[in-house]
Amino acid sequence: MEADERLQRLIDAEEIRNLARRYAHCVWQSDSEGAASLFAEEGVMDTGDRPALEGREAIRETYSQTFAESDFKPFIHNHVLELHGDVATGTCYLDLKAYVDGCLWVGWGYYDDDYVRDGGVWYFKRRRLNMVHYGESASG
Numbered sequence: 001m002e003a004d005e006r007l008q009r010l011i012d013a014e015e016i017r018n019l020a021r022r023y024a025h026c027v028w029q030s031d032s033e034g035a036a037s038l039f040a041e042e043g044v045m046d047t048g049d050r051p052a053l054e055g056r057e058a059i060r061e062t063y064s065q066t067f068a069e070s071d072f073k074p075f076i077h078n079h080v081l082e083l084h085g086d087v088a089t090g091t092c093y094l095d096l097k098a099y100v101d102g103c104l105w106v107g108w109g110y111y112d113d114d115y116v117r118d119g120g121v122w123y124f125k126r127r128r129l130n131m132v133h134y135g136e137s138a139s140g
Contacts, residue, residue: 045059077093104137
C-alpha cells in the first residue's frame with residue numbers, strides 16, 4: 001500500500017470516528033438537528049425497539065420529541081472500522097445513562113454502522129443500536 005493511500009485511510013478512519021463522537025455530543029446537547037445532519041439524506045437509524053427511522057427529516061422529528069421527553073448521556077468507545085473506499089462499516093461500544101420519566105436508567109451495548117462518503121463528507125448510511133442491557137438503576 002502506497003504512503004498516500006495509507007495516509008488517506010488514516011484520515012478516513014479519524015473522520016468516521018469523529019462522526020460517532022459528534023453524534024454522541026449532539027445527543028448530550030439534545031441537538032436533534034445536529035444529530036440528523038450526520039446521516040446521509042436517506043440514512044436510517046434503527047434503535048431495534050421500534051420501526052427504523054428513514055431519512056434525515058424523520059430522524060430530526062423523532063429526536064426532537066425524544067429529547068424533549070428524556071435526557072440521554074451516551075459514552076462511546078472501542079470503535080472498530082473496516083474501510084472500503086467511499087463506504088465503510090464499523091462497530092462502536094456504548095455505555096448509556098438516561099433520565100426517563102424522572103428515573104435514572106443505565107445501559108450498555110453497541111452500534112453497528114454503515115458509513116458512506118458523499119461529496120467528500122462521511123455520513124451514517126445506517127446505524128443500528130444493539131442494547132445488551134437497559135433498565136432502571138437500583139440507585140436511581
